[in-house]
Amino acid sequence: MDLPAFVERLRSGAPPKFPADADSLQFAQKLDSQDSLRHLRDEFILPTKGSLKKRALDGTIPGELNNGTNGVNGTASEAEQGIYFVGNSLGAQPKAVREYVLAQLETWASVGVNGHFLDMGKSPLVQWQDIAEDCARRSADLVGASPDEIVYMSTLTVNLHMMMASFYKPDAKRHKVILEWKPFPSDHYAIESQIVWHGHDPAKSMIKIEPDNDFIISTEKVLATIDEHADSTALILLPGIQYYSGQFFDIPRITAYAKERGIVVGWDLAHAAGNVELKLHDWDVDFACWCTYKYINAGPGSTAGAFVHEKYGKVDFSNDAENPTYRPRLAGWYGGDKRVRFNMANTFVPTAGAAGYQVSNPSALDLASVAAALSIFNKTSMHELRSKALVLTAYAEHLLDKINAESNAAQPFFKIITPRDPARRGTQLSVLLREGLLDSIAQALEANGVMCDKRKPDVLRVAPVPLYSRFEDVWKFMQILRGALGL
Known part of the structure; x- marks a missing residue:
């Protein structure tokens, strides 16, 4: 079975059925040779075994030749790229x-200061006041x-906080927030x-959904709550993907069910944006937020993204040309219409x-990193990335299961909780x-040389x-x- 066939099976909901030689290097290299996205790896700088040992800056970049050397001491082993399996915490650096x-x-x-208003020739960036808008254009496929x-x-x-300031409007009757039992602390x-x-008691207003078994929260449990x-x-x-277990929530079903009951629906997509296919508009999500330093690869602490359904972004001038009506929110200068922003009116x-x-x-500097990271997504599609990811993750699962099966241990070395x-x-x-x-x-x-989150x-x-x-x-x-487990 080749890579496209694996993709087709997994997208149809069927198990991948890896062959007997799937645990061989040759099989893995065969799948890589069939990968239509393999060239995108060259768009990134991955830490090398040598650079991972660096504890002081020396002006070198992993993978680049520096005075005839490459990496610490320039040895072939030190120059070898590490295995970067921690993109769910911080993505690799795009070139x-x-x-x-x-x-x-x-x-x-x-x-x-004229950088705010000038589109510079030969620049990959638009003028500063339009960079956020440009990043939004580049993100349409990313979040649907x-x-x-x-x-x-x-x-x-x-x-x-900005979204909840606009969308969380508690009163004496409706004041609760439904969340999961173990959200990311922030x-x-x-x-x-x-x-x-808002003057309410978290003990009464925070409704935490506990998992059914182990770490998984079923959709049925969410709907029952x-x-x-x-x-x-x-x-x-709720999180689109739960950071600890890796569970991908059924966003469209949960959203529709809650909205039918008059509940505002927001999603934290920190681990979902750039990872899975999303259709926020079609799913009628009210609002969503995501960071850009994980799967989007824009760098630590980089400028984040937010989605607000179009129905909440309308500005109505029909009743008063000078005082339009719009959804209340915490307002600031850069939320003001660019056509009148520099009139400095109150x-x-x-x-x-x-x-x-x-x-x-x-920050134009931060948004430059975001725009750079998004430029790589614009060379492919979330459908293509998700297709590869389905097989890549299934292959890892298959090999992990094989390790446990061959260990002959009375108690397995590990359990996959995803x-x-x-x-x-x-x-x-x-x-x-x-x-x-x-x-x-x-x-x-x-x-x-493996980077993996613990x-x-x-x-x-x-x-x-x-x-x-x-x-x-x-x-x-x-x-x-295997070696670490003594196998």
């Missing part, structure tokens, strides 16, 4: 980032929305503080669409290790990202893991 950032710096140095429904501003938790803090800010609290719930805010006229939810002048259904997970397998194994395995992986007490999060990961990387990872 385009350097070009885009240098273009921004040259513009700033050359024309100063029109550019007018997308805005790049601030960072993820700030944007969650989401918990944001929700809890919003509830307190909505039913139980429908009359008193103001907002449901009457706020918002930009139509999600851009009207901006507050401050966004859903087995490929449609219910992204590009991540969370591996729950037998107690006490995490530190030694993490050390062995690091010693062999979450204490006992979970390894393995994320082979399709933009830059190979099937050969998956195979090599498993050999290193």
Whole structure:
């Protein structure tokens, strides 16, 4: 079976059925040779075994020739690319980032403040005041929305607060927020503080959905929770993909079910944007937020994105040409319509669409990184990336299962806690290790040039990202893991 056939089976919901020689290097290399996206790996700078040992800057970049050497001491082993399976925490650096950032710096140095209004020739960037809008255009396929429904501003938790300021309107009857039992801590803090800010008690207003078994929360459990609290719930805010287990929630079904009961629906897509196919507009999501430093690869702390459905971005001038009506939100200068922004008037006229939810002048330097990262997504599609990811993750799952099956241990070395259904997970397998194994395995992986996220007490999060990961990387990872387990 070839790679396209694996994709077809997985997209149809059928198991992949890997052949007997699937655990061989030759099989992994065969799949790589059939990968139509394999050239995208060359768009990234991946840490090398040598560069991972670097503890002081020396002016060198991994993979580049420097005075005849490549990496620490220039040895072939040190120059070998590491295995970067931690893109669910921080994506690898796109080569385009350097070009885009240098273009921004040259513009700033050359024309100063006029960079806000000039489209410089030979630059990959538009004028500064339009960079966020340009990033929105580049993101339409990424999240399944029109550019007018997308805005790049601030960072993820700030944007969650901005969205809840507009969409969380508790009263004496409807004040609850439905969330999951173990959200990323910043989401918990944001929700809890919003509830307190509005004068409610988190103990009564935070409804946490517990998993059915192990770490998985079934869609049926979510729907049952909505039913139980429908009359008193103001907002449901869940992750598109749960960071710890890797579970991909049924966004369209949950969204429709909650909205039928009068509940506002928001999604944290930190681990979903750039990872799985999304159709936020068609799914009638009210709002969503995501960071850009994981699967989107724009760099640590880079400017985040937000989605606001078009129905909430309308600006109506029909009743008063000078004082339009629009959805209330926390307002700021850069949310104002560009046509009158520099009139410096005190009457706020918002930009139509999600851009009207901006507050401050966004960092052109940060947005240069975002634009660079998005330029790589614009060379492919989320459908193509998801197709590869389905097989890449299924292959990793197959080899992990084989390790457990061949160990002959009374107690398995580990358990995969990510859903087995490929449609219910992204590009991540969370591996729950037998107690006490995490530190030694993490050390062995690091010693062999593998970057992989560990979450204490006992979970390894393995994320082979399709933009830059190979099937050969998956195979090599498993050999290193075998060695760490003494097999």
